[in-house]
Amino acid sequence: MTxxxxxxxxxxxxxxxxxxxxxxxxLLALIVIGGxxxxxxxxxxxxxxxxAVIKCPQCRGESIKESSAVTARTMRQIVAExxxxxxxxxxxxxxxxGLYGDQAILDPxxxxxxxxxxxxxxxxxxxxxxxxxxxSKERARQ
Amino acid sequence: MIAIAGYTGILIALASSxxxxxxxxxxxxxxxxxxxxxxxxxxxxxxxxVAFLLLIVGLLTDxxxxxxxxxNHATTTPFVFKIATAWAALEGSILLWxxxxxxxxxxxxxxxxxxxxxxxxxxxxxxxxxxxxxxVMATFANPFAVCTELARGACADTSWHPFVGTSAPLEGPGPxxxxxxxFLMAVHPPVLYVGYVGFTVPFAFAISTLALGTATxxxxxxxxxxxxxxxxxxxxxxxxxxxxxxxxxWGGYWAWDPVENASFLPWLAGTAFIHSSVVERRRGMLRAxxxxxxxxxxxxxxxxxxxxxxxxxxxxxxxxQSAIGPALLGFLLFTMIxxxxxxxxxxxxxxxxxxxxxxxxxEGLFLLNNLLLTLFTVVVLVGTLGPLFLEAFNGQVxxxxxxxxxxxxxxxxxxxxxxxxxxxITPYRTARASVVWERIRTPLQVALGAxxxxxxxxxxxxxxxxxxxxxxxxxxxxxxxxxxxxxxxxARLLPAIGRVVGRDPGFWGGQIAxxxxxVLAVGITVSAALSVQGSVTLTRGESESFAGFExxxxxxxxxxxxxxxxxxxxxxxxxxxGVIALLEPSLNSFPNQVQAIATPAIHTDLSGDxxxxxxxxxxxxxxxxxWRYPFEFLxxxxxxxxxxxxxxxxxxxxxxxxxxxxxxRASG
Numbered sequence: 001m002t003x004x005x006x007x008x009x010x011x012x013x014x015x016x017x018x019x020x021x022x023x024x025x026x027l028l029a030l031i032v033i034g035g036x037x038x039x040x041x042x043x044x045x046x047x048x049x050x051x052a053v054i055k056c057p058q059c060r061g062e063s064i065k066e067s068s069a070v071t072a073r074t075m076r077q078i079v080a081e082x083x084x085x086x087x088x089x090x091x092x093x094x095x096x097x098g099l100y101g102d103q104a105i106l107d108p109x110x111x112x113x114x115x116x117x118x119x120x121x122x123x124x125x126x127x128x129x130x131x132x133x134x135x136s137k138e139r140a141r142q
Numbered sequence: 143m144i145a146i147a148g149y150t151g152i153l154i155a156l157a158s159s160x161x162x163x164x165x166x167x168x169x170x171x172x173x174x175x176x177x178x179x180x181x182x183x184x185x186x187x188x189x190x191x192v193a194f195l196l197l198i199v200g201l202l203t204d205x206x207x208x209x210x211x212x213x214n215h216a217t218t219t220p221f222v223f224k225i226a227t228a229w230a231a232l233e234g235s236i237l238l239w240x241x242x243x244x245x246x247x248x249x250x251x252x253x254x255x256x257x258x259x260x261x262x263x264x265x266x267x268x269x270x271x272x273x274x275x276x277x278v279m280a281t282f283a284n285p286f287a288v289c290t291e292l293a294r295g296a297c298a299d300t301s302w303h304p305f306v307g308t309s310a311p312l313e314g315p316g317p318x319x320x321x322x323x324x325f326l327m328a329v330h331p332p333v334l335y336v337g338y339v340g341f342t343v344p345f346a347f348a349i350s351t352l353a354l355g356t357a358t359x360x361x362x363x364x365x366x367x368x369x370x371x372x373x374x375x376x377x378x379x380x381x382x383x384x385x386x387x388x389x390x391x392w393g394g395y396w397a398w399d400p401v402e403n404a405s406f407l408p409w410l411a412g413t414a415f416i417h418s419s420v421v422e423r424r425r426g427m428l429r430a431x432x433x434x435x436x437x438x439x440x441x442x443x444x445x446x447x448x449x450x451x452x453x454x455x456x457x458x459x460x461x462x463q464s465a466i467g468p469a470l471l472g473f474l475l476f477t478m479i480x481x482x483x484x485x486x487x488x489x490x491x492x493x494x495x496x497x498x499x500x501x502x503x504x505e506g507l508f509l510l511n512n513l514l515l516t517l518f519t520v521v522v523l524v525g526t527l528g529p530l531f532l533e534a535f536n537g538q539v540x541x542x543x544x545x546x547x548x549x550x551x552x553x554x555x556x557x558x559x560x561x562x563x564x565x566x567i568t569p570y571r572t573a574r575a576s577v578v579w580e581r582i583r584t585p586l587q588v589a590l591g592a593x594x595x596x597x598x599x600x601x602x603x604x605x606x607x608x609x610x611x612x613x614x615x616x617x618x619x620x621x622x623x624x625x626x627x628x629x630x631x632x633a634r635l636l637p638a639i640g641r642v643v644g645r646d647p648g649f650w651g652g653q654i655a656x657x658x659x660x661v662l663a664v665g666i667t668v669s670a671a672l673s674v675q676g677s678v679t680l681t682r683g684e685s686e687s688f689a690g691f692e693x694x695x696x697x698x699x700x701x702x703x704x705x706x707x708x709x710x711x712x713x714x715x716x717x718x719x720g721v722i723a724l725l726e727p728s729l730n731s732f733p734n735q736v737q738a739i740a741t742p743a744i745h746t747d748l749s750g751d752x753x754x755x756x757x758x759x760x761x762x763x764x765x766x767x768x769w770r771y772p773f774e775f776l777x778x779x780x781x782x783x784x785x786x787x788x789x790x791x792x793x794x795x796x797x798x799x800x801x802x803x804x805x806x807r808a809s810g
Contacts, residue, residue: 021587028590032611035597036604053545063544066394068677068757068767106543113538117528121550124520128513135509136501 043083050079050089053107054096063106144200145208148286149302151193152279155240158185159272162247166266170350175256179265183251186272190244194237197228197285206310209289209300210234216316216734218705223317226328229335230317232451232466233285238332239447240275242339246367247272250343253363260358263350264343271342274473282465315734316705323706323730323739326385334378334405338443340371341412345440345481348433352484355491357429361419366792372416373788375409380781391740391755393675393769395777398547403526404446407519411439414515420648421508424570430485430493431512437481438519444474449526500572507565514558521550552605559612559663562656563619566649585618609667613660620653644794651791655784662780665773669750674770681763689770691752692716698759699726707731709738711756711764715745722747727756727766750774 041049051065056072064072064079075096082092096104108114162182169178197210201224206212214231215224223230229238247268254261279285281302288308291299297311321327344367347360382405387395396402415435418428448470498505525542532540567581592614596607628638643650678686680695687693696712710728714721725743732739745752750772758765 025587025590028587028594031594031597032590032607035594035602036607053543055541055543062392062397065675066392068393068755073677101539103539103541106541107545107549108540108542113532113536114528114540116532117524117540117542117546120524121517121521125513125517128517132501132506132509132513135498136506 046083046089047076047080050083050092051076053105054079054093055100055104055106057100057104144196144203144205145286145288145308148193148196148200148208149280149284151189151191151196152237152240152276152284152286153189155186155189155193155244156273156276156280158182158189159269159276162186162269163266163273166262166269170259170262170266170353173257173259176254176258176262177256179254179262180251182269183247183265186276187244187248190237190241190276193279193285194228194241197234197237198225201225201227206312206314207288207308208285209287209297210285212289212297212311212314214317215314216705217313218733219316219322220704222325222328223322226321226331227317229331230321230327233279233283233287235331235335235451236275236279236283236466237285239335239339240272240279242332242335243268243272243275243342246339246343249367250346259354260347260350260360260363263353264346264360267346267349268342271346278466278469282469316732319730319732319735319739320389322732323741324385324389326381326388330378330381330385333374333381337371337373337375337378338405338408338446340367340374341408341436341439341443343367343371344415344436348436349481349484351492352433352481352488355488357492357494361422361432365419365423368412368416368419369788369792372409372412373785373792375405375412376781376788377785379405379409380778380785383781384778387774388744389739389741391742393742393753393755393767398522398525398544400526401446401450403522404442404449407522407526408439408442408446410515410519410522411435411442414512414519415439417508417511417515421505425505426494427498427505428512430489433485433489433492435512437478437485441474441478441481442519444470444477448474502568502575503573504565504568504570506573507561507568510561511558511565514554514561518551518554518558521554522547525550555663556608556612559609559616559660562659563612563616566653566656567619567623581623582615582619585615585622588618589615603671605667606671609663613664616660617657620657624650624653643790647791647794651787651789651794653787654790655787658780658783658785658787660780661776661783665776665778665780669771669774669777672772675768677757677765677767679758679763679765688768689752690717691722691770693754693766693768695764696724698764705733708741709759711759711766713743713754713764713766715752723752725752725754727754729756729759746775 048065052063054064054075056062056064056067056069056075058069058071059067062072064075079092082095087095093105108117110118159182162179165178165182168174169176199205200208200211201215204211204215204217206215210231210233211227214234215227219227227234229235247265250261250264250268254265284302287300287302289297289299289310290301290308291297292309292311316322344360344364347358347364351358351360379402382402383395386392386397386402415432418432418435421428422432448467451466451470498509500506501509525546529540529542532538563585564578564582568578589611593607593611596610601607624639624642625635627642628635631638631641633641674689676688678688678693680686680693682695682697685692685694692715694714694716696714698709698711700707700709702708708728708730710726713725713727715723715725723745725745727743728741729738730741731737740755740757742753742755744754750770751774753769753771753774755767756764757767
């Protein structure tokens with residue numbers, strides 16, 4: 001209450017305050033956005049991403065990134081070497097698929113067999129959004 | 143002797159449950175007095191309690207003639223774990239389940255009055271569930287089956303018939319070493335069971351409502367039960383994650399393991415239910431949807447029990463395979479088909495036409511919350527069961543691991559966090575943009591400030607910065623709202639805050655839980671994104687640097703704690719020359735397992751955890767795996783703040799005045 005009446009008697013101060021506040025907001029947003037604009041992934045990023053999706057063959061559901069098994073350590077080394085050799089992500093994943101079969105990759109990806117895994121959540125999402133729209137339309141018609 | 147008495151207890155509980163179904167159904171149909179159901183409920187509770195106590199007595203007196211005890215108990219097990227053995231394996235865990243269920247049935251009985259058709263119907267449904275569980279204990283999973291034949295010191299054949307000749311080993315193997323390695327394992331299962339079983343109560347009232355075919359006050363009546371179940375389930379999951387982190391020594395706390403998912407699924411559905419039930423109580427909307435959600439939540443608890451106990455999924459939690467699997471699957475199908483058929487036939491009598499005035503409103507955000515939580519449930523369900531179905535139908539082995547869950551859970555969680563930030567301050571019915579803007583402007587600036595600080599401090603991980611901003615936004619919105627409300631009261635600030643929070647415990651308990659979610663989200667994101675992992679081999683006296691610390695191997699030690707023999711290394715942790723901690727990662731072995739368990743040593747301070755496991759130890763050298771998890775403690779803190787929010791709602795509700803259901807709290 002007091003703040004409002006004070007501002008009311010000094011419209012100039014109020015407007016300056018608002019402009020200042022908006023400027024600070026924009027500045028903060030620019031800092032955040034500027035900080036998060038990312039260059040292309042470097043080798044370290046690629047090794048992180050790749051090792052997280054390759055299954056450790058000795059473990060139960062662990063990736064070679066998480067696992068401390070000896071095999072996982074060796075496989076991490078292989079990934080690092082192949083990245084350094086300039087092979088693409090797909091080439092590296094295919095290399096491990098060739099060795100251990102499709103289940104070597106923890107990420108099921110999109111294929112004829114796994115389409116249901118992605119389709120079911122997608123359908124639920126579409127159905128949910130549809131229901132929300134229908135609910136608000138229903139209201140408009142009343 | 144114990145076997146006979148215990149089995150009798152189970153039979154009494156089973157017979158009482160059957161009688162409860164009959165009498166409650168009779169009174170439900172005829173509108174007669176509730177007095178006739180009291181006897182059966184007392185019989186159920188008494189039988190279950192006697193059976194459970196006798197199992198504990200059997201464990202404490204080393205009665206190895208009982209097969210369960212012969213298979214899971216050892217005279218050398220420490221006292222706490224002797225008791226915890228009562229729920230450490232399949233049959234005992236079902237007995238604990240039955241006892242908790244009986245407790246809930248008794249609690250419900252105390253609220254049922256004469257002619258209370260809704261309550262009587264609910265008791266009949268609870269009776270059906272009890273018949274199933276005690277029926278299973280009387281047949282496939284009898285905790286009091288006696289050991290009739292020995293082979294190599296273990297029980298080779300059992301009989302449910304307590305009068306056959308028994309043969310008892312002199313000593314048993316003791317419980318699974320993973321379970322007796324840490325105190326948390328004694329606590330985690332019972333807490334989780336109270337959560338699981340508790341959801342039976344709102345389910346029973348929902349089915350009773352459907353059977354009645356009219357709108358009832360079932361949500362109001364089950365609100366406390368639902369909250370109790372949810373609080374315990376939340377605490378159980380948090381304790382489970384903590385146990386996984388502190389005991390299993392793999393350096394993580396959550397693996398999207400099928401059985402972790404099995405506990406997370408009812409939590410997601412139950413959380414959606416808690417939120418959508420607010421909309422029904424306030425605005426009379428979503429009646430049918432609430433019934434459906436509570437049916438889903440209960441079905442998911444049974445699914446979880448099935449997954450843990452049938453051996454269909456390989457997991458650290460799995461009990462041995464047994465005939466109980468098909469029984470649970472049958473009960474799951476019976477529950478789902480039965481409730482959904484009832485729902486299909488009756489829901490239209492209860493549902494009302496939607497009265498949503500605008501999507502831009504508190505109701506709209508509740509709907510968004512429900513959509514997101516349902517989607518989350520479906521994602522976890524598909525990821526857990528998908529591989530099983532694909533293998534069964536196509537014969538194709540597909541691995542669905544962390545990447546699948548993370549890819550889908552992350553965007554859903556971001557949306558949820560945003561909805562949590564906006565929900566509590568968005569007015570009901572129609573929210574004017576100017577009102578919402580006024581309430582979020584300052585919090586938005588604070589959140590941007592937190593993001594900018596993180597960026598200036600050198601953080602470039604998008605997940606970290608985004609989640610930090612969302613969490614700050616959530617907390618700032620809530621605190622601002624609290625301060626605005628408190629300033630309106632004619633009192634000093636602190637007492638005024640106390641009055642605001644105490645006046646509407648339902649709302650503020652929810653906001654405490656929301657703050658917990660924000661803290662949890664930061665903990666999960668930061669500890670994962672900024673974690674450092676390494677492994678070193680050290681000879682005695684040698685040092686190696688790791689993530690800004692120096693790790694020095696001082697020497698090894700060997701000691702005995704109860705039945706646990708510990709072979710460990712003394713590792714000194716220093717930073718900038720100052721000693722921070724002396725850690726003792728170890729290999730713990732138990733008499734009943736050759737393979738030792740790598741027990742981690744964890745140092746926690748304000749900057750986070752250093753987590754060390756011992757992978758190899760010999761005369762001169764040790765091999766260590768090391769992890770650095772910044773701010774890992776925020777995960778546990780967040781989990782327990784969420785629990786505290788639920789407890790606040792529950793505890794204050796009892797003493798506080800009930801608030802009018804139509805009053806608009808946050809929009810004023």
